[in-house]
Amino acid sequence: SQTIHQWPATLVQPVGSPLSLECTVEGTSNPNLYWYRQAAGRGLQLLFYSVGIGQISSEVPQNLSASRPQDRQFILSSKKLLLSDSGFYLCAWSVAGLGTDTQYFGPGTRLTVL
């Protein structure tokens, strides 16, 4: 069966510090991968998605970047965090090549920027 992991689970960082959040998927090959941000009490905002190694699409201009160094690894980064980067970050995967398919979410990372 497939599983998706995210770490860390929670993170408190000062403004201006760097960020690296990691997501890995097990039990599948060549998945589509997604990063979402969820503000408190709000819906999900798609930040990045990837259909393959090194292929990253950005949905919104922001202070964040994403990379996919390996097939089942997706990393969300920032060089200098802003207060507005606080939120709940979710990674998701789906089966590639089906056009429309369910996305399965990881447990999330709660980021607080102070």
Add this chain to the structure above:
Amino acid sequence: GESVGLHLPTLSVQEGDNSIINCAYSNSASDYFIWYKQESGKGPQFIIDIRSNMDKRQGQRVTVLLNKTVKHLSLQIAATQPGDSAVYFCAGDFGNEKLTFGTGTRLTIIP
């Protein structure tokens, strides 16, 4: 453009009663809709999905209804239990292989 919204941000239901959560979408047709359940501090969990060639699909205690004429989607939960308390999101795929999410409905089950 496409958007997915919900009629009510909150819903309270007596334990054991049935609940209905609604979702409306606009503009473009979607091939695929999904309902997710998100408990506090956790990632969204897949509940049930439906493709546009169907108007009803049933799972365990849940039913999704799709009315393409009025662009309306609903999630029915039968015999609600305390564990059903969560935020429920609808999401649609409007042909670009990405999901558009609604803002969510917070369902509270009253004991």
